[in-house]
Amino acid sequence: MSMKIGTEQFKERVDSGIHDDFMRGAVAGAQDGMSLKRKAVTTDEMSNWEDWRNHGEEIRQHVLEYLDYYLEQLSENVAKRGGHVFFAQTKEEANEYIRSVVQKKNAKKIVKSKSMVTEEISLNAMLQEEGCEVVETDLGEYILQLDDHDPPSHIVVPALHKNKEQIREVFEKKLAYTKTSKPEELAYQARVTLREKFLEADLGITGCNFAVAETGSFSLVTNEGNADLVTALPKTQITVMGMERIVPTFEEMEILVSLLTRNAVGQKLTSYITVLTGPREELDVDGPEEFHLVIVDNGRSTILGGEFQSVLQCIRCGACINVCPVYRHIGGHSYGSIYPGPIGAVLTPLLGGYDEYKELPYASTLCGACTEVCPVKIPLHNLLHKHREVIVEKEGKAPVSEKLLMKAFGLGAASPTLYKIGSKIAPAALNPFTSGDKISKGPGPLKAWTDIRDFPAPNKERFRDWFKHREKGDKRP
Amino acid sequence: MKVTLFATCIVDMFQGNVGKATVELLERLGCEVEFPESQVCCGQPSYNSGYVKESKEAMKRMIETFRDAEYVVSPSGSCAFMFHEYPHIFAGDPVWEPKAKALAAKTYELTQFIVEVLKVEDVGARFEGNVTYHTSCHMTRLLGVKEPPMILLKNVKGLKFTELPGKEQCCGFGGTFSVKMSQISEQMVDEKVHHVEETGAQYLVGADAACLMNIGGRMERLGKPVKVLHIAEILNSR
Incomplete structure (x- = not known):
């Protein structure tokens, strides 16, 4: 899967979205539920939530301002701990590097934890070309993968558009599952199947929520613990990160993780916050023997320093998606990108071009709900407007x-x-x-x-x- | 106190009653109201569609029109907000940025002006009926005016207020969005209409003529009996 999902035109995608009653019910219910949960642990619970947002914004802006410095520091520190760092300017370069590691290690069975950037660079397709078995181990991603690679419709909750009955059908078809649609039974089935995959895997691939420049560490925020197994069991590990996802020290990471979990899922903390530094050391009982960090540019450096730079502040919490009234009615697939909602409508045209995605900036009433919740204060509705200005005045792509x-x-x-x-x-x-x-x-x-x-x-x-x-x-x- | 009315083009052409109610209300509160003839449109429809260059002439016209005003008051949160955007739009322009800043600093939405400048919370209005209120996005989120309309409505005698479920959600207007993305706009306004019906209110009230035109137009098409009123019309009732 690449960033682009589906082949239909925007209007057709929207049309199927608004006629999908089940999806719309699921999205509206999820939005209402998640908004309540988010509110409870942000503005309701913390009277200084605005200070937190300001702090989050400052951290992200600072990192972007000095990104070259922090990238160098991060690379040095990963190398010092025995890890390999590769800086990929394009998705092709990223894939080629990962391919070379896979070939060298003769890896055939690969487990992955949730990662948007590997979707962006179509990593799974390349790995399958290489004849590898690739298993997504985040439950939502796993369900989608089993369902003949159904695209994700949300960056945090990828299978938001599916209900438990539909999931049971997928399991029945693909895993010979015979039990009910009770979430516990479904989760148990996934656990049993995935446990075997973890034990067999010779390579683990993860994304990265935040990399810590000062120590060369990287963190993963999950609720399922699957990322721990991906990083603990296979002998080789590859972590893929967007080049902007850095924090200077653990102090800043703590703040951003708090902003992330509270805003993304309405939790003070998720069940697992995993931090790893380099390959296994002498006294470690688990962890990879070999560690590779692939830092992906794929268009980000073009955004840096321009009028859209603030979009790189994003910490992928999805709160803007959860409050967007347009997403509410058309669902994630209508955006035609793995990045839906307001953040997607800003980011996708930047990474994928206006020819393919020029409708997205107009799929907004500029109501500002996204900007209001963003924990790192990206002026999302202003950026959507900025896109329109560029489309009309610089690109000349508006209808006559x-x-x-x-x-x-x-x-x-x-x-x-x-x-x-x-x-x-x-x-x-x-x-x-x-x-x-x-x-x-x-x-x-x-x-x-x-x-x-x-x-x-x-x-x-x-x-x-x-x-x-x-x-x-x-x-x- | 002298107030210069920025009526908005929608009110001028389509919602005359809102303009009239605004003038009468402000006069009753002791203001002297003037209406400069050279005002046209704030430029928002074309600006929001990305036509920044084309919109700037209209904006300059408005800046000049209201140059000598002491207070500029508008019965539209969204259009008043547009004046507050002018300094950003003209940022770096040595001639127009200072002028835009001066205009933004003296521009108020109607209810905001009554509560924050006139310091009046009870305008002495009486209105019999069950009312719900649509909080427009630009007025609440971008201009930051949340409380004033609530305070004023609460003090209207005879008025029964029912809160609108999902009130923070956009009605689907969004300027040219309403025609450019009409498919999506329809779904959004339908959910809004559904929420209005849920309240059982006889009247839907708002402080932005454009949102009301959207929700009202849809309710009329669907044959819903709910009447749509601008908050100025409620506050001007005796």
């Missing part, structure tokens, strides 16, 4: 009819004379479409509005005329 309309609007809005004439003749011009005090079938640009709702007929007397007459002392109702 829209350009003309906006040009006309700009002229009218800037000229009181034009506006006065326009607004004066509006009632007469719209008269053929008006019945009573409303328009139910509007012409031109009004059509898309009146397909769904009535539009008010223009005032017979504009407010400004009423005001003028009133000032003159006319008695008017």
